[in-house]
Amino acid sequence: MTCVLDPGIRVSEIFGPTIQGEGMLIGLPTVFVRTGGCDYRCSWCDSLHAVDNRFRHEWKTMSTDAIWQEVNLLSGGRPVMVSLSGGNPAIQPLGALIERGHREGYRFALETQGSVARDWFAELDVLVLSPKPPSSEMTTDWTAFEACVEAARDKPQIVLKLVVFDETDYGYAKDAAARYPQLPVYLQPGNHTPPRPYGEEVDMDGIMKRMEWLIETVTCDRWFDARVLPQLHVLLWGNKRGV
Ligand code: SF4
Numbered sequence: 001m002t003c004v005l006d007p008g009i010r011v012s013e014i015f016g017p018t019i020q021g022e023g024m025l026i027g028l029p030t031v032f033v034r035t036g037g038c039d040y041r042c043s044w045c046d047s048l049h050a051v052d053n054r055f056r057h058e059w060k061t062m063s064t065d066a067i068w069q070e071v072n073l074l075s076g077g078r079p080v081m082v083s084l085s086g087g088n089p090a091i092q093p094l095g096a097l098i099e100r101g102h103r104e105g106y107r108f109a110l111e112t113q114g115s116v117a118r119d120w121f122a123e124l125d126v127l128v129l130s131p132k133p134p135s136s137e138m139t140t141d142w143t144a145f146e147a148c149v150e151a152a153r154d155k156p157q158i159v160l161k162l163v164v165f166d167e168t169d170y171g172y173a174k175d176a177a178a179r180y181p182q183l184p185v186y187l188q189p190g191n192h193t194p195p196r197p198y199g200e201e202v203d204m205d206g207i208m209k210r211m212e213w214l215i216e217t218v219t220c221d222r223w224f225d226a227r228v229l230p231q232l233h234v235l236l237w238g239n240k241r242g243v
Contacts, residue, residue, distance in 0.1 A: 009092045109126035111161070112148070184227070
């Protein structure tokens with residue numbers, strides 16, 4: 001008998017069901033598995049508790065089985081969309097979890113910045129690629145990004161999600177969309193507020209002004225393929241964790 005060791009998955013939090021607050025699946029009831037650790041450090045990251053080593057003591061290394069049991073418990077055993085987020089979930093071994101869930105009728109969406117490609121991207125139902133614009137102070141490696149698109153092998157639905165704070169980010173979003181004209185584009189006004197418990201109150205005024213500016217910019221620009229959406233969960237609950 002061959003034993004395959006479960007390498008363990010680093011998890012920051014598992015919660016839900018709640019609605020997906022952004023992008024293509026906005027409004028859809030979802031259970032979230034947020035992994036711990038990220039190869040990026042965006043200046044405005046709103047998930048620092050899943051990125052920063054200060055929070056490492058909160059992360060747990062869990063087996064696929066243990067994660068699955070928790071997801072199943074939260075969903076009451078009824079198949080639901082599972083969102084794999086982070087941090088960067090692509091740096092965790094999630095293939096077996098996706099396979100396990102699919103056997104029971106669950107669906108999986110994963111969001112990543114597109115810096116690490118995995119074979120198991122092809123097993124996803126939805127792959128959200130969210131390259132980070134200049135305001136993040138990160139630099140996109142488009143070769144690595146292309147490897148992510150190729151790894152998906154046209155199996156899951158792939159979408160682009162871009163955060164926009166200003167004109168420079170907007171130009172970056174247009175460039176990213178031009179590189180991948182076949183992919184639907186979701187634009188989202190940036191949110192500067194770090195997550196609680198270290199964040200302040202959400203700058204709702206700033207978010208709404210950026211949203212209005214973004215809608216105006218997209219429409220004046222006649223960019224009619226782009227969809228502009230706010231982060232619904234931030235409008236409802238600020239940057240509170242676990243909702
Ligand atoms: Fe945060 Fe995402 Fe940037 Fe990682 S890629 S630092 S999770 S915003």
